[in-house]
Amino acid sequence: SGAADLSAGDLATRLSYFLWSAPPDQALRDLAASGALLKAEVLAAQTNRLLDDPRSADFLRPFLHQWLRMDRLDFFRFNNSLYPAFDVSTKEAARMEVYETFAHILRQNRSLRELLKSDYVVVNGLLANYYGLPGVVGDQFQVVKLPVESPRGGLLGMAAIHGMGSNGEHTSPVERGAWVLRKLLNDPPPPAPANVPQLTRLEDKLLTTRERLSMHQEEPQCASCHRKIDPIGFGLENFDAVGQWRTEDSYERAGLGRKTWGVEPAGAFHKGPAFKDYFELRDLIHGRADDFAQGYSMALIQYALGRSIGFLDEALIEKMVSDAKPQDFALRSFIHTLVGSEEFHSK
Numbered sequence: 001s002g003a004a005d006l007s008a009g010d011l012a013t014r015l016s017y018f019l020w021s022a023p024p025d026q027a028l029r030d031l032a033a034s035g036a037l038l039k040a041e042v043l044a045a046q047t048n049r050l051l052d053d054p055r056s057a058d059f060l061r062p063f064l065h066q067w068l069r070m071d072r073l074d075f076f077r078f079n080n081s082l083y084p085a086f087d088v089s090t091k092e093a094a095r096m097e098v099y100e101t102f103a104h105i106l107r108q109n110r111s112l113r114e115l116l117k118s119d120y121v122v123v124n125g126l127l128a129n130y131y132g133l134p135g136v137v138g139d140q141f142q143v144v145k146l147p148v149e150s151p152r153g154g155l156l157g158m159a160a161i162h163g164m165g166s167n168g169e170h171t172s173p174v175e176r177g178a179w180v181l182r183k184l185l186n187d188p189p190p191p192a193p194a195n196v197p198q199l200t201r202l203e204d205k206l207l208t209t210r211e212r213l214s215m216h217q218e219e220p221q222c223a224s225c226h227r228k229i230d231p232i233g234f235g236l237e238n239f240d241a242v243g244q245w246r247t248e249d250s251y252e253r254a255g256l257g258r259k260t261w262g263v264e265p266a267g268a269f270h271k272g273p274a275f276k277d278y279f280e281l282r283d284l285i286h287g288r289a290d291d292f293a294q295g296y297s298m299a300l301i302q303y304a305l306g307r308s309i310g311f312l313d314e315a316l317i318e319k320m321v322s323d324a325k326p327q328d329f330a331l332r333s334f335i336h337t338l339v340g341s342e343e344f345h346s347k
Helices: 008-020 026-034 040-052 054-067 070-074 088-107 125-130 159-164 173-184 209-217 220-235 278-286 289-305 311-327 331-339
Strands: 120-123 142-145 248-253 257-262
Touching: 008 026, 008 040, 008 054, 008 289, 008 331, 026 040, 040 054, 040 088, 040 331, 054 070, 054 088, 054 289, 070 088, 070 159, 088 120, 088 125, 088 159, 088 331, 120 125, 159 173, 173 209, 173 220, 173 289, 209 220, 220 278, 289 311, 289 331, 311 331
Parallel strands: none
Antiparallel strands: 120 142, 248 257
16 A cells, blocks of 8 residues: 555554554654564564553543443433432442453453453452442452352443443333444444334333333334344343342332332343343353454454444454454454554554
8 A cells, every 4th residue: 555554653653542542652752763663573562562551541441431332321310219329439430340340351461252251350349349249348449259150240240331221210121232232242233213102102101121112012113123132131131220130120100009020031132042041141142252352343443543444444353353263352462453454554
C-alpha cells in the first residue's frame, strides 16, 4: 500500500493513543525517530511495555465501556427500597469488577475464555460480602477463589452485567438475552421493528415474566427474534435486577395484589442445544469461545482505528482469532496481531 503507510512517528502516536489514550512518551518517540519502531519485534516489545504500564487503565476503561455497553448501568435509578444492598458504593464496586477482572486477565495474559467462565472473581471486601464470599476485607480488588458450585466467575456472574439487563426494578430477559447474543456470542439480533407493541401494555395484569413475554410473542413480528433472545434471558432469571441469586420471583401491582412463582431457567438455544439451568447455559456459552473471540476482535479494531467494521476487515478478524487460538485465546495475542497488521499501519 506504499504511500498510505504510517510513518514511524504516526505509528508511535497511534499505538500510544490506542493503549494509553495519550501522546507517546519519550521512549516511544526515540524508537520512532530512529525508525526502530517499524521492526516487528520492537513494536511487539513496545506494545507489551505500554500494556504493562499503569497508564493502560486509560485503554481498558473506555474500551470496555464501548465494547460491553457499560453506559447501561446508568440508564436508570435502582430502586433502593427494593434493593437496599445495591447502593451507590455497591454499584460502583460492581462496575469496577468488570474493569478489574479484565485488567487481571490482561496483566497476566490469561485466556479470554475466563471472561465467559472462571473459578475466581476479582472483588473488594464490599462486593465479596454482597456475593456472600467470606473473609475478604478492604477496598483493594483482589483475586478470590470461588467455591465449586458458585454462579459467579466470568461476566455472567457479575452484578453489573445483570443490573444492565434490568430496569432498576425488574429483570428484562429480553435485554439480557440480546446482550448475550450481541456481546458474548457475536450473533446480534436485528433491531426491534418500529411498530412493536410495548410490554408495558401488560403492566396491569398479574402475570409471571414468562407469561408476559409469551403474550408478547403472539405478535408475529415479535416472535421470530424472541425465539432466539428469550430462552437465554430466562436462563439468567436466577439473578435478580441487581445480580443477586434467587430461586423465586414476584410481581406486585397496587390494587391487583402480588403473584410469586419459582424461577424456571431451563430452555434451549434457537435451533441449538438445550440447558436445564444457568450452569448448563454458562457452559454452552463458554464452549463458544470462537464466537466470543470474533466479537472481541471486532471491538478492538473499532476502538483502535476509531471506525466501524466493514467486510474488508474479515481477513484481519479471522487472523486475530486464528493467531490467538493456539495460545488458548490469550488476551494480548489479539492486540499484538492487530498492532502488527497492515490496517494498523495504514492511514
